Amino acid sequence: MLRLSRQIARYSTQSGLNAVKFNEAPFLANTVAKALDNPELPPSVRESSVRQMNLYEAINDGLRIAMETDESAVLFGEDVVFGGVFRCSKGLQEKFGSDRVFNSPLNEQAIVGFAIGYAAMNKTAIAEIQFADYVFPAFDQLVNEAAKMRYRSGSQFTSGGLTVRMPCGAVGHGGLYHSQSGEAFFSHAPGLRVVVPRSPIQAKGLLLSSIRCQDPTLFLEPKILYRASIEQVPLGDFNLPLDKAEIIRPGTDVTIVSYGTPLYQIMKAAQLAKEQMGISCEVIDLRTVVPWDRETVINSIKKTGRCIAVHEAPRTGGIGSEIAAEVQRLAFLHLEAPVLRIAHWDTPNSLSFEGFQIPDVARILDGIKATVKF
Amino acid sequence: MVSMSEDSPTTQGHARLHKTSPAESKSTQLAKPTSTSMFAQRYGGFALRARHFSKCAIRRSMLQASHQATNPGLEKDDRDFTGQLNVIDPESIPKIKTYRLLDLEGNLLDPDYKVPFTREEATKIYRDMVTISIMDQIMYDAQRQGRLSFYMVSAGEEGISVGSAAALKPDDQIFCQYREQGVLLHRGATLKELMSQLYANADDPARGRMMPVHYQNARINVHPISSPLTSQLPHAAGAAYALKMSGTPAISMCYFGDGAASEGDFHGALNIAATRNCPVVFFCRNNGYAISTPTEEQFRGDGIASRGAGYGIPAIRVDGNDLFAVHRVTAMAREMAVKEQRPVLIEAMSYRVSHHSTSDDSFAYRSRTEVENWKRHDNPISRMRKWMEKQQWWSDEDEMSARHELRKDILREFSAAEKVKLPEIKHVFTDVWAAAPAILKEQQEELKEFLGRHKEEYNLDKYENGINGL
Numbered sequence: 001m002l003r004l005s006r007q008i009a010r011y012s013t014q015s016g017l018n019a020v021k022f023n024e025a026p027f028l029a030n031t032v033a034k035a036l037d038n039p040e041l042p043p044s045v046r047e048s049s050v051r052q053m054n055l056y057e058a059i060n061d062g063l064r065i066a067m068e069t070d071e072s073a074v075l076f077g078e079d080v081v082f083g084g085v086f087r088c089s090k091g092l093q094e095k096f097g098s099d100r101v102f103n104s105p106l107n108e109q110a111i112v113g114f115a116i117g118y119a120a121m122n123k124t125a126i127a128e129i130q131f132a133d134y135v136f137p138a139f140d141q142l143v144n145e146a147a148k149m150r151y152r153s154g155s156q157f158t159s160g161g162l163t164v165r166m167p168c169g170a171v172g173h174g175g176l177y178h179s180q181s182g183e184a185f186f187s188h189a190p191g192l193r194v195v196v197p198r199s200p201i202q203a204k205g206l207l208l209s210s211i212r213c214q215d216p217t218l219f220l221e222p223k224i225l226y227r228a229s230i231e232q233v234p235l236g237d238f239n240l241p242l243d244k245a246e247i248i249r250p251g252t253d254v255t256i257v258s259y260g261t262p263l264y265q266i267m268k269a270a271q272l273a274k275e276q277m278g279i280s281c282e283v284i285d286l287r288t289v290v291p292w293d294r295e296t297v298i299n300s301i302k303k304t305g306r307c308i309a310v311h312e313a314p315r316t317g318g319i320g321s322e323i324a325a326e327v328q329r330l331a332f333l334h335l336e337a338p339v340l341r342i343a344h345w346d347t348p349n350s351l352s353f354e355g356f357q358i359p360d361v362a363r364i365l366d367g368i369k370a371t372v373k374f
Numbered sequence: 375m376v377s378m379s380e381d382s383p384t385t386q387g388h389a390r391l392h393k394t395s396p397a398e399s400k401s402t403q404l405a406k407p408t409s410t411s412m413f414a415q416r417y418g419g420f421a422l423r424a425r426h427f428s429k430c431a432i433r434r435s436m437l438q439a440s441h442q443a444t445n446p447g448l449e450k451d452d453r454d455f456t457g458q459l460n461v462i463d464p465e466s467i468p469k470i471k472t473y474r475l476l477d478l479e480g481n482l483l484d485p486d487y488k489v490p491f492t493r494e495e496a497t498k499i500y501r502d503m504v505t506i507s508i509m510d511q512i513m514y515d516a517q518r519q520g521r522l523s524f525y526m527v528s529a530g531e532e533g534i535s536v537g538s539a540a541a542l543k544p545d546d547q548i549f550c551q552y553r554e555q556g557v558l559l560h561r562g563a564t565l566k567e568l569m570s571q572l573y574a575n576a577d578d579p580a581r582g583r584m585m586p587v588h589y590q591n592a593r594i595n596v597h598p599i600s601s602p603l604t605s606q607l608p609h610a611a612g613a614a615y616a617l618k619m620s621g622t623p624a625i626s627m628c629y630f631g632d633g634a635a636s637e638g639d640f641h642g643a644l645n646i647a648a649t650r651n652c653p654v655v656f657f658c659r660n661n662g663y664a665i666s667t668p669t670e671e672q673f674r675g676d677g678i679a680s681r682g683a684g685y686g687i688p689a690i691r692v693d694g695n696d697l698f699a700v701h702r703v704t705a706m707a708r709e710m711a712v713k714e715q716r717p718v719l720i721e722a723m724s725y726r727v728s729h730h731s732t733s734d735d736s737f738a739y740r741s742r743t744e745v746e747n748w749k750r751h752d753n754p755i756s757r758m759r760k761w762m763e764k765q766q767w768w769s770d771e772d773e774m775s776a777r778h779e780l781r782k783d784i785l786r787e788f789s790a791a792e793k794v795k796l797p798e799i800k801h802v803f804t805d806v807w808a809a810a811p812a813i814l815k816e817q818q819e820e821l822k823e824f825l826g827r828h829k830e831e832y833n834l835d836k837y838e839n840g841i842n843g844l
Contacts, residue, residue: 072620100619102650104646104650105642105645105649107641107642107645110611110641110642110643110645111646112608113605113608113609113642114612114646114650116608117608117609117611117613117614117615117616118613118616119612120613121547121613121620125612140602140605141605141639144605145602145605149598150808151805151806152584152588153579153580153590153598154805156579156580156590156598157590157598158808190806190814191807214808215807215808243811291807291812291813291814294812294813
């Protein structure tokens with residue numbers, strides 16, 4: 001736990017309100033009963049056993065199952081053989097051999113292009129981009145090739161077997177190029193799916209679904225959670241749905257929509273809003289960010305009348321913009337306040353100023369207050 | 375193999391490739407630094423990326439690597455060091471010669487070469503080249519008359535596409551750029567299939583979404599062509615790896631032009647294909663131009679073939695107007711790729727006789743005389759015809775009747791395809807994701823309602839089932 005507290009210390013330079021203990025988030029399954037009491041799990045898994053895992057271990061477990069259950073699956077990227085710079089592929093080459101788990105040359109466009117060609121043969125390619133910040137050299141391959149393969153061939157050829165995993169998000173000290181959240185760039189490319197898990201159970205189930213789904217999928221792993229987020233994770237093989245958002249805290253006064261890391265800050269802010277002001281927040285985890293589950297969000301807002309969208313990526317052109325636009329279109333008569341977006345400022349990520357840039361508990365709490373008092 | 379005369383017309387045509395002045399091309403590569411900086415060199419980029427995140431892991435991997443370090447130029451062997459400060463001047467490296475089998479008069483140059491075609495096969499190859507060239511003329515005119523939106527001819531490169539395709543096997547996976555109609559035709563695409571694509575009509579398996587000449591054909595393993603240049607090279611490497619993993623004795627065959635080879639994907643693809651030992655043949659059509667840009671503005675090295683060695687990939691340069699040489703080189707490269715499970719690079723020297731596309735007038739940047747010279751003196755179709763005539767496998771009469779018949783076939787399919795309606799309007803929305811998400815179903819509904827209110831503004835009868843096709 002020494003390691004864990006170091007992560008927290010690094011992430012939150014501020015004390016008090018903004019110090020978030022990741023392993024205390026109420027949505028985490030910290031007991032066996034809680035882990036197995038999940039209606040989305042198949043019955044066989046709900047009767048099986050669990051093991052405590054952090055996020056990278058859960059991803060590792062998911063990758064192992066994906067490769068065991070699909071002989072065609074290969075896993076590759078920069079430095080994945082020795083376990084990966086975040087340990088996600090630890091032990092997999094020993095288990096599956098050097099033909100199925102291998103290092104690629106240091107070239108992102110080749111990694112994704114190679115994976116698309118492999119997937120075009122109706123096989124499963126799991127590619128790793130070392131940091132989401134370095135996916136942009138492969139932007140052409142993802143947006144012009146992977147996203148459009150099915151459409152341009154009338155489904156005769158697809159890149160559905162492609163999953164690109166990449167660590168994303170702020171980590172306390174990542175500066176410009178180890179902190180970015182690029183999901184919105186890909187939301188503009190019809191044909192792609194973008195998935196962001198919030199916790200180990202979610203990471204395992206959503207990763208398995210992403211690998212098995214017939215669309216090219218970008219799987220963004222919040223790297224701050226690799227070691228910090230810990231759950232009792234079911235050991236069996238399970239998929240979690242890619243077309244469903246999840247209400248992780250029911251409420252009646254304001255709907256907060258987010259995904260990935262900010263959910264930890266939101267849960268603390270929601271708790272404080274309840275304690276300090278009696279405000280009841282409904283918190284929704286989109287899970288699949290593109291294409292997103294509007295129904296769950298709109299139904300919630302029709303009930304609460306207020307909406308806040310939160311993400312770590314910059315505000316302009318972010319996922320929050322799409323949410324705000326659809327909410328005002330589909331729930332206009334239900335809204336009692338403007339839709340608020342709490343996001344990274346429209347600046348690059350910085351080293352020294354990160355504490356002022358990412359949405360933290362204080363900003364979210366402030367936003368809840370402003371929205372409810374409007 | 376017969377060695378080529380250096381002043382053959384093909385080599386002359388690309389003499390500008392070799393005109394680089396020594397001053398401009400001097401490499402500044404100095405002797406390698408001592409081994410103390412080895413880790414910095416080997417792990418510099420890696421360490422920067424991973425700094426703070428996994429220091430222990432990096433240290434471990436460095437330790438492991440130090441026992442197996444094989445960095446070229448840093449061998450322990452004293453003989454690999456030198457007191458001489460070496461600069462490798464590319465001018466000092468012999469130019470790669472162009473392999474030729476058939477001369478301009480239709481004579482085979484290598485007495486030991488056994489023609490691998492029966493009369494029937496040779497006739498099929500010849501007829502396919504002629505078909506493509508007739509189709510070029512008809513489609514070019516059709517575009518000029520506004521009956522087709524776009525077209526790209528492959529005049530002058532029929533020998534490359536048909537000759538290489540004749541050396542491939544049915545399981546081979548084909549990745550084209552766009553100037554390889556002959557590959558599709560020779561592998562068995564029907565004229566109807568080609569025309570359906572060109573007209574983007576209801577018979578087109580891509581449901582009319584792609585511009586003309588962006589063919590695909592799952593039946594004959596031709597992957598869908600896309601406009602972004604060179605993106606298909608890493609795909610071919612990945613598909614070849616899939617063949618390797620499933621133990622299929624087949625290759626990926628990947629065509630691209632000399633201009634496309636300047637893209638980053640060329641570098642990425644050749645490098646990953648080499649490091650993963652993928653059975654892929656990278657086939658470059660060096661036709662002297664990328665739209666208006668001549669090769670001397672595209673690269674300063676010895677063409678594309680010289681790059682193979684840097685990636686550890688065997689390379690061959692071949693006369694692209696010589697069908698026999700193209701066929702033989704491709705067959706050999708295919709054999710090597712399958713047997714040795716490694717990539718091979720072929721550079722076929724040719725000349726783009728035609729305009730780049732129907733949107734281009736190439737006389738804005740090159741002389742008519744240059745084009746006419748190539749057309750008249752060095753043409754893959756006439757070279758093959760001369761050889762066929764020498765075998766008494768072909769005559770003027772055969773030529774007349776074949777051309778008449780092929781023209782008739784093409785015009786028949788052309789008119790038929792033109793009459794087929796465009797695909798149903800619902801295909802605006804299908805095939806985006808494996809299953810349409812709610813957001814897309816809603817947009818389809820929105821278009822349907824809108825068209826119901828404004829059908830007079832759109833030519834809905836052009837589409838199969840009109841408004842009911844949505």
